Amino acid sequence: MTEYAIEARNAVKAFGQGDVAVRALDDVSIQIRKGEFFTLLGPSGCGKTTLLRLIAGFETPTSGQILLDGQDITALPPNRRPVNTVFQSYALFPHLTVAQNVAFGLQMLGRPRAEVDRTVERMLALVKLEPMAGRKTSQLSGGQQQRVALARALAPTPKVLLLDEPLSALDLKLRKEMQVELKRLQTETGITFVFVTHDQEEALTMSDRIGVMSAGKLQQVGAPREIYTTPVNRFVASFIGETNFLPAVLGATGAVLGSGDVLALSTGGKTGPATLAVRPEQVRLVPAGEPGSLPATITGWVYFGTDTHVHLALRDGTEVVARLQSGATGDSALTKGEAVGLRFTDGALQILGD
Amino acid sequence: MADRNFSATRIPGFATIAVAAFVVLYLPIFTLVIYAFNAGQSIAVWEGISFHWFAKAWANEAVKSATLRSLIIAVSASAIATSVATMAALGTTRRPAFRGQTFIYVMINQPLMVPEIVTAVALLIFFGVIKQATGYQGLGYLILAHTAFCIPFAYLPIRARLEGMDLSLETAAADLYASDWQTFRFVTLPLLFPGIIAGAMLAFVISLDDVVITEFVKAGGQDTLPTYMLGQMRRAITPEVNAISTGLLALTVVLLTAFFLLTRKKG
Numbered sequence: 090m091t092e093y094a095i096e097a098r099n100a101v102k103a104f105g106q107g108d109v110a111v112r113a114l115d116d117v118s119i120q121i122r123k124g125e126f127f128t129l130l131g132p133s134g135c136g137k138t139t140l141l142r143l144i145a146g147f148e149t150p151t152s153g154q155i156l157l158d159g160q161d162i163t164a165l166p167p168n169r170r171p172v173n174t175v176f177q178s179y180a181l182f183p184h185l186t187v188a189q190n191v192a193f194g195l196q197m198l199g200r201p202r203a204e205v206d207r208t209v210e211r212m213l214a215l216v217k218l219e220p221m222a223g224r225k226t227s228q229l230s231g232g233q234q235q236r237v238a239l240a241r242a243l244a245p246t247p248k249v250l251l252l253d254e255p256l257s258a259l260d261l262k263l264r265k266e267m268q269v270e271l272k273r274l275q276t277e278t279g280i281t282f283v284f285v286t287h288d289q290e291e292a293l294t295m296s297d298r299i300g301v302m303s304a305g306k307l308q309q310v311g312a313p314r315e316i317y318t319t320p321v322n323r324f325v326a327s328f329i330g331e332t333n334f335l336p337a338v339l340g341a342t343g344a345v346l347g348s349g350d351v352l353a354l355s356t357g358g359k360t361g362p363a364t365l366a367v368r369p370e371q372v373r374l375v376p377a378g379e380p381g382s383l384p385a386t387i388t389g390w391v392y393f394g395t396d397t398h399v400h401l402a403l404r405d406g407t408e409v410v411a412r413l414q415s416g417a418t419g420d421s422a423l424t425k426g427e428a429v430g431l432r433f434t435d436g437a438l439q440i441l442g443d
Numbered sequence: 444m445a446d447r448n449f450s451a452t453r454i455p456g457f458a459t460i461a462v463a464a465f466v467v468l469y470l471p472i473f474t475l476v477i478y479a480f481n482a483g484q485s486i487a488v489w490e491g492i493s494f495h496w497f498a499k500a501w502a503n504e505a506v507k508s509a510t511l512r513s514l515i516i517a518v519s520a521s522a523i524a525t526s527v528a529t530m531a532a533l534g535t536t537r538r539p540a541f542r543g544q545t546f547i548y549v550m551i552n553q554p555l556m557v558p559e560i561v562t563a564v565a566l567l568i569f570f571g572v573i574k575q576a577t578g579y580q581g582l583g584y585l586i587l588a589h590t591a592f593c594i595p596f597a598y599l600p601i602r603a604r605l606e607g608m609d610l611s612l613e614t615a616a617a618d619l620y621a622s623d624w625q626t627f628r629f630v631t632l633p634l635l636f637p638g639i640i641a642g643a644m645l646a647f648v649i650s651l652d653d654v655v656i657t658e659f660v661k662a663g664g665q666d667t668l669p670t671y672m673l674g675q676m677r678r679a680i681t682p683e684v685n686a687i688s689t690g691l692l693a694l695t696v697v698l699l700t701a702f703f704l705l706t707r708k709k710g
Contacts, residue, residue, distance in 0.1 A: 147614055167617040180615035184633045193629075194619035245620065 091159035094249050095121040095144055100153035102139050106342050111412040113139040114150070115305035121249075122298075126275050128284045130292040131302035132328065136309065137285045139343045140302070141251050144283065157248060168197070173242035174251040177258070179234050181226040187237050188213065188222040194245035212240040217273065232263045236270075243278060250275075252284045268295055293317065301325050317368075320347060323441050326366045333335045333372065333409045335365040339440070348405040350383050356437055369398065371437035372411035375430040382430030385409065390423055399423060401431065472692065479685035486682050496686040506687060509671040513651055516582065516667060520589035521597070521646035527590070528597035528642055529635070536605045552599075554592040562592065564657035570660060580662050588660045589650045596649050597642035604638025637705070644702050648695055 102114035114136045121127045129137040142148045143155055146167035155163050160411055162170055173194065179366045182190050191212050195205045213219045235255060242250055252271075252334035256264045272295050275282045286292055292299050293313045301308045301316060301324075309321045320326035323334065335343040339360050352365075375382050385401040388408075399411045409431065451457060479497070483490030500506050531551055535544065556560065570584045612634070616626040654669045661670060668691065672684055 145618060147618075167614075168620045168622055172618075174615070174618045176611055176615060178609065178611055180609065180611040182612060182615070182630060193616070193621075197616075197620040197622075197625055197629075241619070 092122055093120045093156070094123045094125075094158065095119075095283065096154075096156040096159075097140065097143070098154040098156065099269040100140065100143060100155065102136075102143060102148060103151045110196075112305050114143070116153070117305070117307050119300055119307055119310065121281060124281055125297040126272070126282045126284065126295060128286060128292040128296040128299045129302060130286060130289060130299050131308075135302040136305040137287075137302050138253060139305075141174075141253055141283065141285050144249070145172055145174050145251050145306070160305075170355060171245075172251060173245060173247040173249075174253065175235075175238045175255045176243045177254045179238040179255075179364045180257075181234055181237055181241070183225070183227055185226070186222065187218060187224050187226060187229070190237055191240045191244050193241060196251055198245060208244055212244045215243070215277070216240045216270075231259055232267065233257065235267060239271075239274065242263045243274070243280065246278075247280065249281045249283060252282060253270050254285055254287070256286070257288075264291075273297065275382055293329070301328065303328070319439060320366065320441070323364060323366070326439070326441060331369050331410065332366045333364045333369065334441075335367070335403075335407060335409070337365050339363050344440075346383075346403065346405075347407055348383070348403040350403070352383075352438070353381075354440075356440065359440060366441050367433050367437050369410045369412035372409060372410060373432045373434070374399065374413070375432050377428040377430050379430045379432075382432050385429055385431050387423055387425055387427045387429060389425060397423075401429070403431075455521045459635050475685050476692070478682050481682045481685075481687040482569045484681055486680055486685060496682040497690075500683050500690070503683070505666070505671060505675050506668070506683075509666045512582065512665065513667040513669070516585050516589050517647050517650040520593050520650045521584045521643050523586070523590045523599045524593035524646045525601075525639060525643040528594050528601055529639060529645075531594070531598055532602040532605050533631075536602060552595040555595045559592070559655045563656045566656060567659040582665065584662075585657060585665065585667075588656050589653065590657060592653070593646035593650050597646040599643040600645065601635065601638040604641075608634055640702060640705060644698055648698065651658055651691070651695075 094365070097117055097119045100114055100117045101112065103110045103112050105111055106121075111442060117136070119140075119244065125324060129140060131137045137407055139148065143150050146165060146169075150163065152165075154161055157170065157172065160204065183195065185193070188209050191209045192205050195208055200208075209222075213222055216239055216250070218233060218236055218240065221229060221233060221237075226237060229237065235258075238255070255271075256267050258361055259267060268291060269280070271284075284292075284295065293316075296313055298312055299316050300310045303324045309316060309325045311319075317330055318340045320329065320332075326332045336347050337352070339356045339362075341356070341360070344356065344363070344365060345351055346365075353367075377384065383403060385403050388402050390397050390399045397413045399413060401409045401411060403409060411431070454563035478486050478489070478490050480494065481489060482495060528551075534549060534576075535551075566584075566588050570588075574580060574584075608631075612630055613626050616630045621629060652669060653667075654673060657667050658670050658673065661667070663693075666674065668687065672687060675684055
């Protein structure tokens, strides 16, 4: 047995033919471990939903393989894959009651009636919808429908649960509640979750690991902290959280910025033009002229309550944003046009390949 | 402040025109029903209330056999037409657009566009050849002819229902281990049911009502209720015709009411 619940090997999905063919998925290989909460994160059109549909079997790859538990399932139709989906639109059956919706998968599998009834009861308890068992799904609120969709997909105990942006139709408060709820369900059931979202915050708070996708390709796979602190390229750095990009030329002992300032930095042997990335919370303001600091000018700021985003310009006009926590030194005494010094937290600067 | 939305109800004379339209639509039918209860021989001179003509029509063997024949044809034709129309609707909506799709629509809806009299003559000649060749003289010809012109009436409401249906429901069923057949049986069909009922009822009423094609295609002694009534008109007209018409009207109203109640509950 393998440690991977789902594996994609060189999966390609092209839509259209010949010159107009679009590669929605361009040679993606990925391994999703058993029992983990894995998130596919990326902007719309990046191929994350296509990958999900390949795993579910709603689409067949143009080339490449999909493996479940080490078995090649590429040719299996969706109804023969032990994988269930929570759809973005929920896709609840409007002619059935809540309980009948949850029972559907088990009935199609031909499970005995007593077992079906017992499981439905357990599932409804799991999502706290027991009193709604006899209702039509149209009589439920958005959050309740969401939970029915979850219970319906979990009832047949799939090896993998696929979730296609399931929270996007909910309002903010409900979405936060459901994030906690989903994480709880995943822990309680131990089922592998593959969750698709374009919301980076959702991805960071819920996932064990994240796969960041863009333009049909997998850009980076890693734990949330890893993705956030050491993004491998400019796309990942800019899509997840806010980042300052500083164009620079790398030398043996450091980097020369566009402004002509020199930063001492271990470049790991790389030389030549590169982009440095640094998160706004890792930028500190110090008095102008402090040794080792970069000279900059305050151009403005935005107050967010818990913190203040200070916009600064380096000598060549390169924009840098610093995030000052409220109550930190200097956050209430900012002056436009004031000359200051910038310092970066140790190890905060990332050298990005493009 | 004036409502910015356009509403036909505020056009001057709206009420008058509406009332006039309803009078023109329903007064003749109302008169027909009233005279069905006439005690006298005339369909125009009122001589008092009586159920005499209903009793007479009920006892009339020719009316009985024509009614039975009409029902057999309407039930068979609407059942076959609805099944065919359901398959046609599934075939034209449950797949990506294909070359010649518009052509297929036109073909399916042909009976709506070709003048009925042309179809009638064509069928008369065509069935004549078949009758010659096979010797079969039964009701099959009428059922077949009725099925043909009933198909578009069954097809249109079913297709409308299918097009309004969320495709992801069928995807969800497949995801939940339903085979193609189970998906159709447990998801598509129940959701399609109001459309199928609507199509079947429309087809039934259209078949029950047909005169032109039936008149051309029927063999001797194969009168349906409408062609029997047409035959009666050529002789002395009595309120018996009114009584039969009233019966047909009642049947139609009952069917439509049943359909309305059925779909309202589902909706």
